[in-house]
Amino acid sequence: MPSSFAVTVDELVLARARAGDEAALEQLFRRFETPVYTLARRLMRSAPDAEDVLQETFLEVVRSIRRFRGDGSLAGWIRRVAASKALMRLRARGGRTFEELVPEEIGDGAFPHASGVATAAERVDLAAALDRLSDAARTVIWLHDVEGYSHDEIAAMAGKTPSFSKSQLARAHARLRELLAPATVAEGSCT
Amino acid sequence: MHLSIDDLLAARDGHAQPEAAAHVASCRECAAEVARLAAVRDALAALPAERPARDVWPAIAARAAARTQRRRLLWAGWTAAGLAAAFTVVIGVRGAIEAFAEAELARQTQTLVSESQRLEKRLQKSEQRGRVMSGRTAGTVAHLEDRIAFIDARLSRAGSDRVPSSEVLGLWQERVRLLDALVNVEASGTTYAGL
Numbered sequence: 001m002p003s004s005f006a007v008t009v010d011e012l013v014l015a016r017a018r019a020g021d022e023a024a025l026e027q028l029f030r031r032f033e034t035p036v037y038t039l040a041r042r043l044m045r046s047a048p049d050a051e052d053v054l055q056e057t058f059l060e061v062v063r064s065i066r067r068f069r070g071d072g073s074l075a076g077w078i079r080r081v082a083a084s085k086a087l088m089r090l091r092a093r094g095g096r097t098f099e100e101l102v103p104e105e106i107g108d109g110a111f112p113h114a115s116g117v118a119t120a121a122e123r124v125d126l127a128a129a130l131d132r133l134s135d136a137a138r139t140v141i142w143l144h145d146v147e148g149y150s151h152d153e154i155a156a157m158a159g160k161t162p163s164f165s166k167s168q169l170a171r172a173h174a175r176l177r178e179l180l181a182p183a184t185v186a187e188g189s190c191t
Numbered sequence: 192m193h194l195s196i197d198d199l200l201a202a203r204d205g206h207a208q209p210e211a212a213a214h215v216a217s218c219r220e221c222a223a224e225v226a227r228l229a230a231v232r233d234a235l236a237a238l239p240a241e242r243p244a245r246d247v248w249p250a251i252a253a254r255a256a257a258r259t260q261r262r263r264l265l266w267a268g269w270t271a272a273g274l275a276a277a278f279t280v281v282i283g284v285r286g287a288i289e290a291f292a293e294a295e296l297a298r299q300t301q302t303l304v305s306e307s308q309r310l311e312k313r314l315q316k317s318e319q320r321g322r323v324m325s326g327r328t329a330g331t332v333a334h335l336e337d338r339i340a341f342i343d344a345r346l347s348r349a350g351s352d353r354v355p356s357s358e359v360l361g362l363w364q365e366r367v368r369l370l371d372a373l374v375n376v377e378a379s380g381t382t383y384a385g386l
Binding site for chain 2: 004022025026029030033034035037038041042047050051054055058059060062063126127130141142145146166169170173174176177180
């Protein structure tokens with residue numbers, strides 16, 4: 001499934017934006033407003049926080065666009081700025097919240113299996129279930145599973161280790177499984 | 192035993208160790224779990240896009256314009272020169288007739304003003320090079336500039352008294368410290384700790 005950041009920008013618009021043309025900068029904003037806000041909304045718990053991340057992201061884009069050399073993806077750069085802004089806000093605000101110090105019993109053993117893939121009804125509840133994850137688990141599952149960042153990249157952005165990212169991804173999936181289909185979990189062993 | 196969640200996720204993402212991959216190939220339940228994890232990933236990606244409740248572009252444009260204006264003044268060297276002008280006059284007239292302590296305060300202030308101007312020239316050169324910086328570094332630069340702007344606002348208010356004071360000296364010390372940090376961040380592209 002293509003990323004919501006799969007946005008193309010006209011070269012002329014980009015050149016004008018780099019030159020500081022406000023109309024071109026606004027065009028860039030309009031192109032990326034939705035994917036940036038969606039990313040921010042998934043990582044932050046509140047709409048006002050997500051709006052702040054949107055503002056901070058584009059303030060930085062406006063400020064630094066002329067330094068964007070164009071040898072990488074503009075969308076990738078804007079997405080990384082947005083993710084970094086959200087992570088900085090989460091870490092600055094949360095203290096222990098982002099650390100997710102509350103133990104969840106996942107362990108290294110076998111993963112209890114659900115009976116099947118998510119149903120349509122479960123998908124309807126997915127957004128609510130996502131919102132019930134810890135900041136760290138929600139951030140990691142979104143950045144890894146949806147935005148496609150590696151554990152190394154997430155670790156670098158979050159100031160954590162790749163192991164932290166991996167463990168949070170596992171916790172996120174375990175918690176989502178409980179939230180989405182608690183009645184269908186069945187322990188078992190391969191024969 | 193079934194695979195661990197880490198192994199199942201690795202299998203889903205195509206990074207499974209050979210043993211784990213072989214297990215998934217032979218275990219119907221683990222294969223189903225891998226498929227379920229993939230379905231969750233796809234369902235997350237398919238969640239509807241979100242849009243802000245209000246148009247935030249006007250606020251972004253206003254903040255960006257304010258910052259641009261301040262930077263123009265900074266790069267032109269106006270800020271330190273302008274802020275210093277009031278004190279320079281006072282130093283010339285009062286330095287010879289007031290107590291030694293006040294003259295010393297004025298001299299220290301003047302030294303910091305000069306240092307501030309020197310650092311601004313370095314920043315101007317760095318800016319002209321237009322080096323690309325990471326998002327995190329750019330955020331650090333913006334943060335430092337905001338703090339310098341706050342100091343400048345206080346200096347502007349204090350300048351109306353036209354008398355050197357320990358408060359003004361402290362503000363110039365803080366300004367030089369922040370400018371120095373900004374020069375280092377601009378030069379090295381690294382983030383900073385403390386301050």
